[in-house]
Amino acid sequence: MTTSSETKKLVAVTxxxxxxxxxxxxxxxHRGFHVLAGVRRDRDADTIRAAGVEPVILDITEPEHVEALAERITADPRPLHALINNAGIQVNGPVESLPMDRWRWVFEVNLFGHVAITQALLPALLASKGRVINISSIGGKVAMATYGAYAGAKFALEAVSDSLRREVEPLGVHVIVVEPGGVRTEIANRGVATANDLAAGMTAEQEGRYGDMVRATNALMATGTEAGVSAEVAARVLAKVVTARKPRTRYAIGKPAAVITRLTRVLSDRTLDRVLAANLRRQQPAAAVPAHSG
Known part of the structure; x- marks a missing residue:
């Protein structure tokens, strides 16, 4: 799979x-690129360091980290072929009860951090006619209950990607959005744990309004993660995006992502609401499902 041209190219992965x-x-x-792999801790750097993988300490919300990566790339004679904006967090909770500091942090990591690093690396990508690959989510297409903050940031990332594509593709830089569905990763497991912690902080009134919904959503999230594709399968899709001569503007990872993306194009909002509500009810205990007469 390795080609002589690819061994001369850099890829940055957050x-x-x-x-x-x-x-x-x-x-x-493995395919011959030199990967600058952004990690937040020294022990993570030690774990991922390998032939062709150079770890760099990178918190995308820290301007000095972003600047250091840009300087590292500028000093390298090899062109930057792609930036993969993959860093992210998952924080779920009802709009009413999710604290504002959590809202801001989700957008800081899942949107503004990506914008910051894209701004910093665009000069190198323009010089190489490379590509920006933004990892969105099916949450960037449909916002389920309790996903307001996470989906809000992903919807915004999709919009930024569209705008950026229209700005820089005439200059030779491809901008691609990748929308994973269920993928068996630690971020999903951490998301469930964080959602449960946040739910414990709801007031009694909020618990009465949203408690069953939150628990059902968390169960659905956990089930979707367990049934999802492996990270290695997702990586092969991303490698295709990196190497495609004429990449599409969007790629889905996993069958659920492809199906939900299609549904959002053909169903009305009310119909989609009913589909999502029915899916959520399957995760609720029988006692929590309202009885219907007649």
């Missing part, structure tokens, strides 16, 4: 400590 980011870094190194 959020490469675990999951999709780590698997993608290894897959691209």
């Amino acid at each position: 959020g490469a400590s675990t999951g999709i980011g780590a698997a993608t870094a290894r897959e691209l190194a």
